[in-house]
Amino acid sequence: MRLDNMLLAEGVAGPEKGGGSAAAAAAAAVAGGVNADSSTEHSDYRAKLAQIRQIYHTELEKYEQACNEFTTHVMNLLREQSRTRPISPKEIERMVSIIHRKFSSIQMQLKQSTCEAVMILRSRFLDARRKRRNFSKQATEVLNEYFYSHLSNPYPSEEAKEELAKKCGITVSQVSNWFGNKRIRYKKNIGKFQEEANLYAARTAVSATSGVHHGSQANSPNTPTSTGSSGSFSMPNPNDMFLGISNMNGDSYTGSSVTPNIQSQVDSLRHVMNQAGGYGDGMAANQLYSPPAMSVTWCGSHVGKKETLWTSVSPKPHQEKTETWHMASTPQGK
DNA sequence: TTCGATGATTTCTC
């Protein structure tokens, strides 16, 4: 019964022969995709499903025919036997029911293998992992730009995710996936990402020092704690930039007063300066910018160590970014 | 064909 229901739901069994369009529509709904090539894939899926359906019906007909033929044959035999010995109608009925039972069990096997075939087909065509497509270069640029400009807290808010999704032409969950993967992979192999980080850091630093609202700002949605409508790299006040740079010396920085915008700039500039070989004679590269409130150790110093970046203090990191999110050099917790 | 990169899923923790 369950097999019947399943085959019916998949569009294999039922009155609509050679169709399976309902199943394909369901498949489309399951996939939830908006890809341009999804229709091609679904037509492929439909074709395969129709093939399975056709085979199923052909086999079913064959079994029914064989069942009828065999029943007739047995009945004839019994009739012949009735000449030599008395055969009650009950006995004939019993024989027929035995034959039908046998054939129905064969049919059951057919249904089962058809279900399996449909399942395999579904997983082959509908498993998102199998349909993976790399994001466009531009989308990756946008995401990377956001990531590296928010390196101290790469946790975009829902709004930021939506904005990024819109810009990249992907879904919010894809943005979440991307950031999840990026955080893990960055943390695992900072050295490998160094060059990429430098690239984006330099780019954002240049756009920040130019002091105008363009370029990366346009591509960087606000951080959750950003104030105002400006982007991550906007500088409403040129003094902000000065604040950011002067704080690099570690003189007058107060963690609580830094805004996310400045934080982004600091991230970028710190990176560039680090790359340039340090910021003072007595300072190691990784000590470039380590105000107490930030407890930052820069990427290079993490290479090869089991340390946790973006140590979580609060369950909702982006909500209290300036207070609770550090690139801390605490031992790996998990 | 191989292999690193990468998007998606699963499992677990908080």
Added chain:
DNA sequence: GAGAAATCATCGAA
């Protein structure tokens, strides 16, 4: 429910 970590499965360059 969000995120970390592990893993899977595919892509794409060499």
